[in-house]
Amino acid sequence: MAKTYTVYTYFRSSCSARVRIAAHLKGIETEYKFIHLLNNDQQSESYASVNPSQSVPTLVVAEDGKEVAVIRQSIAILEYWEETFPDSTPLLPPLSDPVARAKVRDLVNIVCCDIQPVTNLRILRRIRPAGIDANEWQQQFMTAGFRAYETLAAAYAGKYSFGDMVTLADVVLAPAVDGALRFGVDIAQFPTVSRIAEELKQVDGFVKGNWRNQPDTPEEVRSARI
Ligand SMILES: N[C@@H](CCC(=O)N[C@@H](CS)C(=O)NCC(=O)O)C(=O)O
Numbered sequence: 001m002a003k004t005y006t007v008y009t010y011f012r013s014s015c016s017a018r019v020r021i022a023a024h025l026k027g028i029e030t031e032y033k034f035i036h037l038l039n040n041d042q043q044s045e046s047y048a049s050v051n052p053s054q055s056v057p058t059l060v061v062a063e064d065g066k067e068v069a070v071i072r073q074s075i076a077i078l079e080y081w082e083e084t085f086p087d088s089t090p091l092l093p094p095l096s097d098p099v100a101r102a103k104v105r106d107l108v109n110i111v112c113c114d115i116q117p118v119t120n121l122r123i124l125r126r127i128r129p130a131g132i133d134a135n136e137w138q139q140q141f142m143t144a145g146f147r148a149y150e151t152l153a154a155a156y157a158g159k160y161s162f163g164d165m166v167t168l169a170d171v172v173l174a175p176a177v178d179g180a181l182r183f184g185v186d187i188a189q190f191p192t193v194s195r196i197a198e199e200l201k202q203v204d205g206f207v208k209g210n211w212r213n214q215p216d217t218p219e220e221v222r223s224a225r226i
Helices: 014-026 045-050 074-084 098-115 121-130 134-156 168-182 191-200 204-209
Strands: 003-009 031-034 058-063 066-071
Touching (some): 003 014, 066 074, 098 134, 098 168, 121 134, 168 191, 168 204
Parallel strands (some): 003 031
Antiparallel strands (some): 003 058
């Protein structure tokens, strides 16, 4: 009963990167289907019928060629894999330590609930015509989010965001830092976040899941500084 995992992804999407990184860390083989967000593939009728949120990622699980599940939110995908493959590079502290798990999830939610939704492509497309400076907007919300992350991580971190284990917090943090650098956020003002982001660059799964190393990354963008 071989299961296959197909991920709809876009190289620049931080939400897609979470899923790519987790798959590499856990050794889950995935196939990709590419959704070009700037070309509005996410709004096409065919993709919207797969994911009515018109966003990436989406995970399609098939067993012996037959679709058995479609999961349409990045954190639901990460938790599904965590529950399906709990022993293959666990990305949450053990069930016996619910406080530790909640702390990791606090960090995860700072990125996934407080930063990403208000800095998403569809928001930028809505504010730009209203004359709002998109870079300033991104910097404000990202900086506020990273400040909160820094405060918690300063207390929780070891080598990574929560002690010395790579967790879901790191999985969502690394792509968020890449996005923040693109918009000129001064990450250096957050020493714990900066240090962890540097550490994560040494971890194979993070390198393989990085936006620079995707099959749909255009060559001219791949070599860009940020
Ligand atoms: N809550 C969703 C958010 C997904 C999301 O917003 N993805 C972005 C890319 S990171 C997207 O597809 N944006 C397309 C758009 O805004 O049109 C998740 O975690 O999967």
